[in-house]
Amino acid sequence: xxxxxxxxxxxxxxxxxxxxxxxxxxxxxxxxxxxxxxxxxxxxxxxxxxxxxxxxxxxxxxxxxxxxxxxxxxxxxxxxxxxxxxxxxxxxxxxxxxxxxxxxxxxxxxxxxxxxxxxxxxxxxxxxxxxxxxxxxxxxxxxxxxxxxxxxxxxxxxxxxxxxxxxxxxxxxxxxxxxxxxxxxxxxxxxxxxxxxxxxxxxxxxxxxxxxxxxxxxxxxxxxxxxxxxxxxxxxxxxxxxxxxxxxxxxxxxxxxxxxxxxxxxxxxxxxxxxxxxxxxxxxxxxxxxxxxxxxxxxxxxxxxxxxxxxxxxxxxxxxxxxxxxxxxxxxxxxxxxxxxxxxxxxxxxxxxxxxxxxxxxxxxxxxxxxxxxxxxxxxxxxxxxxxxxxxxxxxxxxxxxxxxxxxxxxxxxxxxxxxxxxxxxxxxxxxxxxxxxxxxxxxxxxxxxxxxxxxxxxxxxxxxxxxxxxxxxxxxxxxxxxxxxxxxxxxxxxxxxxxxxxxxxxxxxxxxxxxxxxxxxxxxxxxxxxxxxxxxxxxxxxxxxxxxxxxxxxxxxxxxxxxxxx
Numbered sequence: 001x002x003x004x005x006x007x008x009x010x011x012x013x014x015x016x017x018x019x020x021x022x023x024x025x026x027x028x029x030x031x032x033x034x035x036x037x038x039x040x041x042x043x044x045x046x047x048x049x050x051x052x053x054x055x056x057x058x059x060x061x062x063x064x065x066x067x068x069x070x071x072x073x074x075x076x077x078x079x080x081x082x083x084x085x086x087x088x089x090x091x092x093x094x095x096x097x098x099x100x101x102x103x104x105x106x107x108x109x110x111x112x113x114x115x116x117x118x119x120x121x122x123x124x125x126x127x128x129x130x131x132x133x134x135x136x137x138x139x140x141x142x143x144x145x146x147x148x149x150x151x152x153x154x155x156x157x158x159x160x161x162x163x164x165x166x167x168x169x170x171x172x173x174x175x176x177x178x179x180x181x182x183x184x185x186x187x188x189x190x191x192x193x194x195x196x197x198x199x200x201x202x203x204x205x206x207x208x209x210x211x212x213x214x215x216x217x218x219x220x221x222x223x224x225x226x227x228x229x230x231x232x233x234x235x236x237x238x239x240x241x242x243x244x245x246x247x248x249x250x251x252x253x254x255x256x257x258x259x260x261x262x263x264x265x266x267x268x269x270x271x272x273x274x275x276x277x278x279x280x281x282x283x284x285x286x287x288x289x290x291x292x293x294x295x296x297x298x299x300x301x302x303x304x305x306x307x308x309x310x311x312x313x314x315x316x317x318x319x320x321x322x323x324x325x326x327x328x329x330x331x332x333x334x335x336x337x338x339x340x341x342x343x344x345x346x347x348x349x350x351x352x353x354x355x356x357x358x359x360x361x362x363x364x365x366x367x368x369x370x371x372x373x374x375x376x377x378x379x380x381x382x383x384x385x386x387x388x389x390x391x392x393x394x395x396x397x398x399x400x401x402x403x404x405x406x407x408x409x410x411x412x413x414x415x416x417x418x419x420x421x422x423x424x425x426x427x428x429x430x431x432x433x434x435x436x437x438x439x440x441x442x443x444x445x446x447x448x449x450x451x452x453x454x455x456x457x458x459x460x461x462x463x464x465x466x467x468x469x470x471x472x473x474x475x476x477x478x479x480x481x482x483x484x485x486x487x488x489x490x491x492x493x494x495x496x497x498x499x500x501x502x503x504x505x506x507x508x509x510x511x512x513x514x515x516x517x518x519x520x521x522x523x524x525x526x527x528x529x530x531x532x533x534x535x536x537x538x539x540x541x542x543x544x545x546x547x548x549x550x551x552x553x554x555x556x557x558x559x560x561x562x563x564x565x566x567x
Contacts (some may be wrong), residue, residue: 001560010511014437047199049144049170052188054163055205057178058212059156060429062555067214069152070160070259072172075123076142078132080303082105085139093513098160099124123147140538148172150259156217159372159427162259175262176271178427182208185431188367207432211247216240219550220252227242227543228254231530232513237274239410243513243522246414246423248370251275274526276375278403282340282487282536285364285399285510288412289346290335292358295454298349299330301461305345313391318344321486321535336464338484343397347408348390355393356383361449362415362424368407369446371423380406400487410524413511416462416481417519420448436567463516463518472542473510475549482512484536489529499505505529510540514548515560523547 022198057070078099085091085264086293088111088242094106101120111118120140124132161177170190172181179473191202228236235430240250257270265271293299294453310323311318320339334342347355359365359380367375380402382392395401407425424444431439439485462481470484486509488502508530513522527542559565 002162004210012567014075030254033173038373039340047192047194049273050191050193050198050202051165051170051172052190052202053146053204054148055174055186056527057160057186058205058207058209059152059212059217060209060213063092069154069156069210069212070148070150070163071299072146072148072163074126074130075145075147076126077119077145078121078129079117079141079143080111080120081117081139081141082111085137088112088139091137091139094135094137095132096158099128101558103567104430117141134432136309146172147537148259153260153357153562154256156212156251157256157259158253158271159275160263160272161214177273177373178208180209181371188434190233194284204434207435209432210427211242211249211429212251212427213556216250216551217252219554220250223543223546223550224252224254226546227525227539231527231534231539233527233531233539234399235274235318236528237406237526239275239406240547240551241410241414241425241522241523243414243417246411246425247429247443248425248427250296252411272374273372275407276372276405278376278379278405279507279526280400280403280411280487280490281406281509282399282485282507283340283343283454284409284413284483284485285402286335286338286343286346287416287462287483288358288362289343289350289355289397290331290461291348291416291450291454291458292354292361293349294457295450296350296354299331299346301457302330304328304330304430305334305342306341307334307341309341310342311341311394313344313394313396316391317363318391318394323333331463333462335461336468338465338469342399344394347393347397352383352388352393355396356380359383359447361447363446364404364408364412368405368411368425369444370411371441372407372409372425375382375407376405378402378408399485403444406524406526406529409511410511412520414522414523415449416455416458417513417522420450422446422449448456462512468514470510470541473512473544473548475514475545475552475559476558477565478548478552479516479560480512480514480516480548482541483517484541485511486536504532506532506535507533508536508540510536513546514546517559520555521548521551522559524552561562 005374028449041060054072058066059069070556075257082088088175092108092111097122125376159177161175161179163172163174163179166173171187186205188205189203192199198307224236235254240251241248245549255270257265307329309320309323319339329341334403352555365378365380367377373546383396392401411425424446426441430441449462459481465479465480465483473482486506489507491501491503511524522542525543
């Protein structure tokens with residue numbers, strides 16, 4: 001009897017299991033038949049694709065208030081079909097009273113003889129569409145389009161990028177900048193409808209909130225514009241980073257463009273930001289190799305060498321920026337005065353293997369870890385065998401003959417502000433999903449290079465750069481550490497005038513962080529092709545000071561050297 005009692009539930013469960021499987025298969029089949037196959041035949045049948053609204057992009061202010069930087073909306077092209085009109089002239093006049101048709105008189109003259117649809121207006125608003133529909137004309141119809149709109153115009157355009165409509169996918173598609181990098185987050189999902197009902201609702205894309213502070217961004221752009229005019233530079237870049245988190249809070253770049261009118265630009269290179277393209281940065285690279293030599297106990301700041309004003313390597317003469325020698329000099333002074341002979345001395349102390357080792361440890365030779373697209377791989381190829389001659393290492397030690405992106409430079413330099421911690425750089429602050437859940441983007445430490453002792457040795461020298469050389473970067477009451485860099489721009493090909501392969505035009509930089517006792521911000525200023533003869537301490541350094549003074553005032557930073565403010 002027990003066996004019979006046990007057998008009955010087993011059979012019931014077995015029948016239930018098979019019934020469940022059959023229902024799942026049936027439901028799946030119906031789904032495939034009614035939805036998937038309907039969609040697959042949508043463009044040969046009656047179904048129409050409904051493009052979703054793309055997610056918004058926001059900037060913030062210091063209080064966390066969001067400022068709209070990119071949005072999408074539905075607009076409509078208006079068509080008139082004369083054969084459906086009861087009175088062509090009267091109906092066109094009614095339409096014109098609502099939207100003011102361009103070339104109205106010409107359309108009036110030709111419409112009565114036309115049997116084809118006539119485009120009356122492009123991209124009218126939803127409100128205009130509704131007003132026209134209330135007239136009740138059967139002669140008009142609308143073609144719906146989803147478009148991207150950037151209410152801040154040129155502001156941050158090279159960072160945000162733009163999106164265009166992709167006919168194949170039925171979506172707005174990000175083309176450059178953050179629109180491209182976060183395309184899968186922002187794009188949304190296509191919907192479908194027939195003449196009488198919605199088959200599948202379009203799903204709006206997720207919103208992206210950036211770390212970019214609207215007011216820091218606005219001020220940085222104003223300062224950059226003023227600097228370009230003052231120094232007659234052809235272009236430039238300012239990057240402001242929260243040095244404790246790696247959050248990018250401003251990027252001003254010139255030239256830029258209006259993303260609402262991207263189609264007006266014939267030279268597509270303007271769409272690719274300087275952030276992701278390589279350049280020869282000059283002497284801003286020197287601290288990396290000085291720090292490496294200190295860490296390896298090959299030298300200390302008081303170590304001396306003989307500066308003749310030049311050094312010969314593999315038949316090439318390398319000179320200081322002023323072509324002057326200073327005799328016996330210590331390394332602290334050599335770095336503060338940005339002497340190329342000091343950097344060559346450091347490169348020789350390190351040797352080729354260790355030089356390459358610390359290039360890698362500071363992540364100068366790999367693309368920066370950052371939420372940004374189209375990153376060029378840094379170019380240190382002339383340091384690899386068989387090109388890796390002593391002269392190549394010598395010039396690389398002061399940032400010439402190699403190339404990396406501004407993002408690489410900023411990420412590596414964060415180590416000086418964080419006792420060796422290198423952080424991921426983040427444009428995005430958070431993602432707000434369509435269901436209103438929020439994903440916050442957290443800071444990320446990538447690695448730690450060298451040690452605190454080393455940075456305790458290098459930091460006073462970086463402060464000395466500001467006190468003794470780049471004096472125009474100094475702000476009384478605040479300790480600032482930084483480095484200047486002026487680098488000649490390579491020619492595409494060697495010329496008779498310049499057999500070295502370099503033009504007589506330069507890029508000037510200043511990169512610095514403050515306050516040294518508890519670094520809050522790191523700022524990079526880069527000016528492209530300023531007036532000839534101008535160096536970084538006279539161009540980029542004072543521009544850095546203006547940005548930093550604004551940050552101090554805006555965020556209310558307390559001075560860490562209040563004694564300097566007492567007269």
